[in-house]
Amino acid sequence: MSGIIGKKVGMTSIFDADGRNIPCTVIEAGPCVVTQLRTTEIDGYEAIQLAYDEKKEKNTTQQLKGHFAKANTTPKRKLVEFKKFTDAKSLGDTVTVGIFAEGDFVDVVGTSKGKGFQGVVKRHGFAGVGMATHGQHNRLRAPGSLGASSWPSRVFKGMRMAGRTGGSRIKVQNLQVLKIYAEQNLLVVSGSIPGAKGSYVIVDK
Incomplete structure (x- = not known):
């Protein structure tokens, strides 16, 4: 090579x-x-x-x-x-x-x-809430729910969340x-x- x-x-x-x-x-x-x-x-x-x-x-x-x-x-x-x-x-x-x-x-x-460090919209292309109506106060660029509660009572590895972006x-x-x-x-x-x-x-x- x-x-x-x-x-x-x-x-x-x-x-x-x-x-x-x-x-x-x-x-x-x-x-x-x-x-x-x-x-x-x-x-x-x-x-x-x-x-x-x-x-x-x-x-x-x-x-x-x-x-x-x-x-x-x-x-x-x-x-x-x-x-x-x-x-x-x-x-x-x-x-x-x-x-x-x-x-x-x-x-x-x-x-x-x-x-x-970037949020999910910039890092993974999440769309966000979209329309700021019906009480969507500060949730426009938030990731939303991460998983279930009683089972498995944890967040799975690989979940798309905010974090360091680029430099790879x-x-x-x-x-x-x-x-x-x-x-x-x-x-x-x-x-x-x-x-x-x-x-x-x-x-x-």
Whole structure:
């Protein structure tokens, strides 16, 4: 499985050959540096570790400085491992958007926007009471009844209630690569991906 680390730039739209306006997301993908090679003999599995995005040396621990020095590269912010990488890589090699081709289908992993503690209307799409008549004083966005009384005398697990929303790891599958701008390290994929502008994403081939 080949992949690359990137940042979400934002959304736009492009026209295809048939004149259809397709919504798409622009990702600044790479260049990433191979900073470690996992082997079965030493680690028990095979994978390569990629590093992305420059980081100030004063904000890097001594252990990580030595780790990046082995790969002959500067300190990086984001480290991700990829198993079963298609192409053979050596320590210090660079991975760019060149591993993708227009028309490929990719999976994108990101962290959704955190929305804090939210009620059931925003979190689960409850409709609320609707009309504020017949004494519906402050029940417009309330969850309503939670369950029976005498049995089972408890609330079942998984009950849709208010709580923390967003900030979760989400994978969006089968997004098509529409455009590749190798000079700017940009990848244009169809549809939307999780996360705010500037957040890290992982693109799997």
